[in-house]
Amino acid sequence: MTRRLVAVFLLCLSAATASADDAAYTLELIDARPESGFNYPYYLRVPARGPDGLPNVLVVESNNSGVQDELQQHIEATRAQVTGNGLGPLVAGSLDQPLLVPVFPRSREHWQVYTHALDRDTLLLQGEAAERLDLQLLRMVAHARERLAADGIAVQEKFVLVGFSASGTFANRFAFLHPERLLAVVSGAVNAFPMLPLDSMDDSALPFPLGTADIQTLTGRSFQRASWRGLPQLIFMGAEDDNDALQYDDAYSDAERETVFALLGEPMAERWSAAQRVYLKAGPNVTFATYGQVGHWTDRRINRDVVNFVRTEIERAAAKQGQ
Numbered sequence: 001m002t003r004r005l006v007a008v009f010l011l012c013l014s015a016a017t018a019s020a021d022d023a024a025y026t027l028e029l030i031d032a033r034p035e036s037g038f039n040y041p042y043y044l045r046v047p048a049r050g051p052d053g054l055p056n057v058l059v060v061e062s063n064n065s066g067v068q069d070e071l072q073q074h075i076e077a078t079r080a081q082v083t084g085n086g087l088g089p090l091v092a093g094s095l096d097q098p099l100l101v102p103v104f105p106r107s108r109e110h111w112q113v114y115t116h117a118l119d120r121d122t123l124l125l126q127g128e129a130a131e132r133l134d135l136q137l138l139r140m141v142a143h144a145r146e147r148l149a150a151d152g153i154a155v156q157e158k159f160v161l162v163g164f165s166a167s168g169t170f171a172n173r174f175a176f177l178h179p180e181r182l183l184a185v186v187s188g189a190v191n192a193f194p195m196l197p198l199d200s201m202d203d204s205a206l207p208f209p210l211g212t213a214d215i216q217t218l219t220g221r222s223f224q225r226a227s228w229r230g231l232p233q234l235i236f237m238g239a240e241d242d243n244d245a246l247q248y249d250d251a252y253s254d255a256e257r258e259t260v261f262a263l264l265g266e267p268m269a270e271r272w273s274a275a276q277r278v279y280l281k282a283g284p285n286v287t288f289a290t291y292g293q294v295g296h297w298t299d300r301r302i303n304r305d306v307v308n309f310v311r312t313e314i315e316r317a318a319a320k321q322g323q
Helices: 071-082 087-095 120-124 133-150 166-177 215-219 225-230 254-264 268-282 300-322
Strands: 025-030 042-047 059-061 099-102 159-164 182-188 233-238 286-291
Touching: 025 071, 025 133, 042 071, 042 087, 042 133, 059 087, 071 087, 071 099, 087 099, 087 159, 087 182, 087 300, 099 133, 120 215, 133 166, 159 166, 159 300, 166 182, 166 215, 182 300, 233 300, 254 268, 268 286, 286 300
Parallel strands: 059 099, 059 159, 159 182, 182 233, 233 286
Antiparallel strands: 025 042, 042 099
């Protein structure tokens, strides 16, 4: 059965605080620099003032710019994301922190390569500009830190990764690939299926992005389980969210879909509860939250909780460094 293509956009993110105006930050589009390890541009948003009582920490949110034929279309859509009311701008603006958002493309011709969600097709790319977008994002972060340092802004080595919908899935999966590089992660609206911290379940292998079985084969390095377990994560869903990426061919293959349904259940509420039980058995530093009367969007409660979670983890990390 062929399912229709779904292009998931960030829907109706109502901000807890008003959007920052142009005077509150500077915004720059940094060109692609293949010689520095990234083949696409990124946006760097820098607040006009530094954080009050917090160290400088880079906030990163992957772009969710839809299926577009031209890179310029992705650039324009990503600019709207950076200047809008999504989780990245919300956290960065509320805490007066710099924000980085990459401009990773996703084309109509290769719609099944769901770059914005960091799916398996994306991680399998070889010899193309979009090869290893996870590593390209790390090199963007390194470049941004150097750029900020040159302007007198010393940014912590570890960064905060946030996302909602496709970018929430990207954040959740990226955390399995590079947990040691992250200070904290927020993954929202993950379609009732966060990636599982298991190689297999009930005799079924769980390859990426279902689980961790073949991370070493795909990336050349093993799953850093201890770092992942210690990484502070907030994963949330709206109780009425019915945006189910498992139903669509761009997000999951038939084999992936069948495996998830068989192991965790097809209804989203059932699957969400089962996934949480799997996580809790693994013992990670993860907080799950389900918000009543919320669909595929956020509200003031969620925005407040996300900002407080990130602020607390930045403070906690700073306290550890000061010991």
